[in-house]
Amino acid sequence: MSPVSLAQTPAAPAAPVKTARARDAHVAKQLESVRPKSSPVGDNDDLVLTTYPEDSQPIPLAWGAAAPQTRGPVVASHYRDGLVKHNSIGAHSGQYCVYHALAVGSKQLDPNHVADYTNSQPAFSVPEQKSWYNKTDIVAMDPLGHLTPYLFDEASKSENVDIRPTIAITKATMQLLELKDAVDNNRLRVDGRVVLNSSGDVSVSKVAVEPVWYLPGVAERFGVSENELRRALFKDTNGMYPELITRPDIKVFLPPIGGLTVYIFGDPAFVSDPSKKLALRVHDECNGSDVFGSDICTCRPYLMFGIEEAVKEAQNGGSGVVIYFRKEGRALGEVTKYLVYNARKRGGDTADEYFHRTECIAGVRDMRFQQLMPDVLKWLGITKIDRMLSMSNMKHDAIVEQGIPIIERIPIPDELVPPDSRVEIDAKINAGYFTNGKIMNQDELKNVQGRTWNDVV
Ligand SMILES: Nc1nc2c(ncn2[C@@H]2O[C@H](COP(=O)(O)OP(=O)(O)OP(=O)(O)O)[C@@H](O)[C@H]2O)c(=O)[nH]1
Numbered sequence: 424m425s426p427v428s429l430a431q432t433p434a435a436p437a438a439p440v441k442t443a444r445a446r447d448a449h450v451a452k453q454l455e456s457v458r459p460k461s462s463p464v465g466d467n468d469d470l471v472l473t474t475y476p477e478d479s480q481p482i483p484l485a486w487g488a489a490a491p492q493t494r495g496p497v498v499a500s501h502y503r504d505g506l507v508k509h510n511s512i513g514a515h516s517g518q519y520c521v522y523h524a525l526a527v528g529s530k531q532l533d534p535n536h537v538a539d540y541t542n543s544q545p546a547f548s549v550p551e552q553k554s555w556y557n558k559t560d561i562v563a564m565d566p567l568g569h570l571t572p573y574l575f576d577e578a579s580k581s582e583n584v585d586i587r588p589t590i591a592i593t594k595a596t597m598q599l600l601e602l603k604d605a606v607d608n609n610r611l612r613v614d615g616r617v618v619l620n621s622s623g624d625v626s627v628s629k630v631a632v633e634p635v636w637y638l639p640g641v642a643e644r645f646g647v648s649e650n651e652l653r654r655a656l657f658k659d660t661n662g663m664y665p666e667l668i669t670r671p672d673i674k675v676f677l678p679p680i681g682g683l684t685v686y687i688f689g690d691p692a693f694v695s696d697p698s699k700k701l702a703l704r705v706h707d708e709c710n711g712s713d714v715f716g717s718d719i720c721t722c723r724p725y726l727m728f729g730i731e732e733a734v735k736e737a738q739n740g741g742s743g744v745v746i747y748f749r750k751e752g753r754a755l756g757e758v759t760k761y762l763v764y765n766a767r768k769r770g771g772d773t774a775d776e777y778f779h780r781t782e783c784i785a786g787v788r789d790m791r792f793q794q795l796m797p798d799v800l801k802w803l804g805i806t807k808i809d810r811m812l813s814m815s816n817m818k819h820d821a822i823v824e825q826g827i828p829i830i831e832r833i834p835i836p837d838e839l840v841p842p843d844s845r846v847e848i849d850a851k852i853n854a855g856y857f858t859n860g861k862i863m864n865q866d867e868l869k870n871v872q873g874r875t876w877n878d879v880v
Pocket residue numbers: 705706707708709710720721722725750751752753754755759760763764781788812813814815818847856
């Protein structure tokens with residue numbers, strides 16, 4: 424197998440190849456040098472390990488350009504003519520790209536399947552924003568990702584490439600026991616518009632977003648150079664994406680990570696209307712609590728409180744937004760989180776040691792890095808947040824740093840803090856989370872104790 428060495432990385436893109444026919448011959452010749460000659464897993468003559476600028480003719484993609492057609496589509500797929508024409512590194516659908524590969528590999532999916540998007544168009548419109556058309560406001564999602572089948576259908580056909588949406592917009596009715604309880608106990612009223620009936624069914628508009636990173640912009644948010652970011656992404660994923668190194672001309676990367684979902688209560692048009700009040704909860708995934716009700720943290724109760732407050736804001740003539748990010752266990756994953764739980768329960772679960780236990784195992788206490796989170800707020804056209812349903816200083820600072828003021832911060836009410844999660848909440852408050860109550864010192868935190876294994880069993 425001929426190795427693809429970093430030394431082959433060209434300093435700058437070569438002059439473009441003129442005609443399609445000449446280009447194809449040129450590409451075939453160039454790609455010969457990077458084809459594996461033999462492989463322990465069989466005949467791989469048709470595989471290309473990576474591409475180089477001089478082999479390629481990417482479809483133009485000018486991130487932040489002033490109009491959709493000058494901006495151009497995000498093209499990641501190597502199928503059809505995509506090998507030569509792709510303008511993005513990585514594959515669609517975040518972490519689910521691997522399932523796509525399994526479907527193709529197990530011959531259940533034709534890789535050249537052409538999607539039929541009939542009737543899949545957005546169920547409501549998100550008003551176009553200035554932030555969609557500059558290089559700095561939005562760097563972690565494609566602001567045109569919901570419009571691709573309509574804006575770039577022609578390009579998809581004429582260029583013979585796969586251009587896929589990365590955003591989808593729909594509507595639903597939500598049924599949650601906590602919302603029924605809120606109606607039963609007169610915290611929410613039935614208005615037939617937002618709260619539909621006495622069962623507490625709620626009308627919601629929602630948006631699913633897959634990650635699309637503009638690498639220079641992401642690097643800037645993290646205060647590193649684009650090259651440092653590319654090298655880290657390449658090396659730390661054990662070389663999963665050689666084009667991060669071999670294609671400095673390609674600026675967009677579809678990372679294999681979870682996306683986000685926006686839940687909007689009330690009229691979606693009000694979200695970007697500064698004359699209407701906005702309540703917002705930004706929530707990071709905690710499957711154990713959010714779905715399965717573990718009482719070791721405040722996640723589900725704060726999420727439910729956030730939804731209830733968002734619904735109230737919508738009923739009061741404003742709107743409410745809840746954004747759910749797939750960043751399980753502070754983006755460390757559930758395995759790390761459970762290892763930390765064990766270490767906490769075996770080591771005396773006190774609030775003064777709460778973050779230290781995660782640091783011991785993961786090396787850091789948190790990998791959520793909220794710097795990219797505000798992009799979706801800008802995409803929605805949010806210019807201020809009247810009521811922020813979060814105590815997190817990291818979320819607060821990231822939003823304010825991106826120029827969106829937060830008028831009021833609302834902590835989780837004490838009565839909603841579950842039995843075993845006092846440790847978490849007091850440790851967080853000591854570490855800088857917002858509170859209207861007492862901030863304990865390190866000594867006092869030693870006395871805030873969670874369950875031990877003996878209590879759990
Ligand atoms: N690694 C680790 N993650 C945890 C632990 N407890 C909760 N989490 C994760 O921490 C994150 C909590 O996110 P959010 O519910 O958005 O809350 P927050 O950012 O801490 O702050 P608030 O907005 O004030 O609730 C989720 O990703 C949880 O899965 C823990 O002990 N260890």
